[in-house]
Amino acid sequence: MRLAAGWIGGLALLAGLGVGTGGVAARPAPVVDGPKLVLAFFYCWYGPTSFDQGQMSDRPAPPYISDHDDVIDRQIRQAQQAGIxxxxxxxxxxxxxxxxxxxxxxxxxxxxxxxxxxxxxxxxxxxxxxxxxxxxxxxxxxxxxxxxxxxxxxxxxxxxxxxxxxxxxxxxxxxxxxxxxxxxxxxxxxxxxxxxxxxxxxxFFSAGKWRADTDVGAVHKQWRAVTDRYNRDHGTQRRWVAGIIPGWDESRVRPARPNAKVFPRQDGRMYETAWQAAIDSNPELVTITSWNEWFEGTQIEPSATYGNLYLDLTRTWVARYKGQTLPPLPAPQLSPNQCEVMNGYRVCGKFLEYWKQHGGLGQLGYPISDERVEPSLTDGGKRYTVQYFERAVLELHPENAPPYDVLLTQLGAYRYQCKYPGGAPNQRDGAGQPLAFGETGHSVSGKFREYWEQHGGLAQQGYPISGEFEEVSDLDPGKSYTVQYFERAVFEYHPENAGTPYEVLLAQLGAYHRDGTLCPAAAAAGVPAAGCRLAQRALLRLGDPGL
Incomplete structure (x- = not known):
């Protein structure tokens, strides 16, 4: 973990650069150019509790221990597939x-x-x-x-x-x-x-010297020129290595760092801008900061929030840099018997495949139960194999062809009808360009629309079934957040996380459902969760009053 002393901002870092004039080391013999290589900074220091300390802006999916053989092999394989x-x-x-x-x-x-x-x-x-x-x-x-x-x-x-x-x-x-x-x-x-x-x-290890608004294209070109000028003046063969970052967020590191760097990723745009700037500077080598510096939030390794996004982007840009065409990767196919243990629970087969392909930890959360068979909330009490996760309940539907063989229970709609049978008070339209749905008479806009579109949209979140309104948090009593209900989720807006992947968070509906608190009115009246589910089943159809 870097203990950066500070930044030199923007193009100011280029001012006053002296090129050494005295005492140059023995000049190496002239060499021809080598192959274009892409290298990533790598960290092998993570232990059993490293990812549970609240010091990271994102987490790997799933968490790991660095010195485990299977982890090392997986990391190398993924890096190779991305062209590193x-x-x-x-x-x-x-x-x-x-x-x-x-x-x-x-x-x-x-x-x-x-x-x-x-x-x-x-x-x-x-x-x-x-x-x-x-x-x-x-x-x-x-x-x-x-x-x-x-x-x-x-x-x-x-x-x-x-x-x-x-x-x-x-x-x-x-x-x-x-x-x-x-x-x-x-x-x-x-x-x-x-x-x-x-x-x-x-x-450049990169962001240790830059700001979020640095013109990286100008910096790369200037350092290409600095290197070339040095070689002309000294008859040397010094090389320019361009540095790339996807973003940076060290705001959670403890003890707190002065002027902690937070460079928003902009859903991959910062990474792509850096790649283009690097290529334009004609570097001999390219470095990526980083494969897995999770404390500083520079990782491109698969994460709970972004899944494989940055590996996919890396493949594309490496091919451009090297002038290659890389074949597409096959979609991962998991054996029905393949399992992973997370949070003390086994996630297997179709459920594991769905979890990995639909946002993992950031979207669905950790598993909080084993597989079980229970009546459906919305399908006339028909019994399905399900598994509970913090933010969702997955249902197995073997009667459906993929991708509809695993579906999310409509916990958002269920909770909304239980909690607000007459509709939530003081609803409003969000700021920004709305995306309207005649099916429910509601729209989604602004930050909620961005999140909805980037995290599965209609297939994963369902239709919006309310406008935006203020709601007191179940997890943070006394604190109110702007929320919007969807069939399968509840979005919460967290202004304190502005500019980070956590500006919009999902309510932990799976945990509420497991604990019998998904329907607050029923829980307060002592109605068992199963009884509440059956009582509300008829209300979970599009077009009902309040939906």
Whole structure:
């Protein structure tokens, strides 16, 4: 996890860049251009409780433990399918968990013909021993490994926070001790061009130097020019490595960081803008910040909120960068007996497939029951196999062909009729362009429309069955939120999360249903949940008063 000292905003970071003029290290022999490669910064430090600390803006789907073999293999496979050539593995010094896990990841990479290199985190490594000795040990132990990344035949090393060790002159001396013949390619994260005196490339870990409104196209082009000018002035072959981010959100990290960075993802638009800017700067290599830095919210790994969106975007943009055409990935087909354990419950077969393909943790939440058979809320008491999740109940309908063989129970409609039999008070139309539905006489607009359209629309959320209105939260007593009811969900607007994936949240209808509180009036009167379900069954038809 980066402990950034601050930002240098916008194009101001380009002002006053000096190009080193003295004491240049021995010039490497001229080389021809190597292949275009895409590399992603990778972190192997997550343990059993890492994703349960409330310090992340999103979570992986499902959560994992970094050193598990199946997790490592899955991550490498997904990266390869997205067109990524190698991971830049965060290494925080001898004896650290990242050092202990590196051989395991390297072996897994070799098994899949994938590549790995090291991100030498200078400040952390300095706390664990002598810099020169640690570097010598790493180079001796790993640089000849078949899975260690090479470019133009040279092993590649990346360095973060070079100033923690010293100025460019100090690095020239260090490199002269360790790599006097420039047998390796050294890349450094900096906005000080003088470090090109000691390093072969400059890369940007990206958002540590930028703001959300930075013109990344101008920055990339300027640094392409800085690198080219350095080479002309010194007769060198320094390389430009363009950096890409999907977004950034470190607002939940504790202890709180001063001026915590929050760069909204804009549903992939920030990522695509960064990719285009990188390609326009004609980089030799491209780095992605990051595969899985979840604390800072820069990950492209599949997440609860975005599913596989960023892997799909990566495939598309890698192909453009490399001038390739990648075949489409086949849709995942799960065995009927395939299961995963989450939150202490097994999710299997069709339910697991649906959960993975329809938003996972962010859309449906964790499972909160095993599979069971119970009467339908809306189908004349017919019994179905169901499974409860925090925000939904899934019903298995083997009589239907896919994709209708798994359906969501209409918990939103059920709760609305129980709670507001005469219709909710003080309803209003939302701001923004409305999408109207004559079937129910209601529309959806603004942030709710954006969420509805991006998260399954009619098939997953159902029709809107109310306007927007204020409702006191069941989970946060005394606090009121703007809500809108849909057949299968209740949307809540959270202005405190503006600009994040959590600006619109779903009520935990599955949990309410399991606990017998989905129908508040019935619960208060002591009516069993099953009795309330049967009593309300007839009200769940489109066109009824109040719907």
């Amino acid at each position: 050539d190698a991971f830049i593995y965060s290494w925080m010094g001898q004896g650290d968990v990242t050092a202990n896990n590196f051989p395991k990841v390297l072996a897994a990479a070799q098994a899949r013909d994938f590549k790995l290199t090291l991100y030498f985190e200078v400040d952390a490594a300095l706390r664990r021993g002598d810099m020169a000795q640690q570097l010598r040990d790493l180079i001796t132990k790993y640089s000849d490994h078949p899975a260690f990344l090479r470019w133009n035949g040279k092993p590649v090393l990346f360095f973060w926070r070079p100033e923690a060790y010293g100025d460019p002159a100090a690095w020239r001396r260090l490199r002269q001790q360790i790599d006097p013949d420039s047998a390796l390619l050294w890349s450094v994260d900096t906005v000080n061009a003088n470090y090109l005196d000691a390093f072969d490339t400059i890369h």
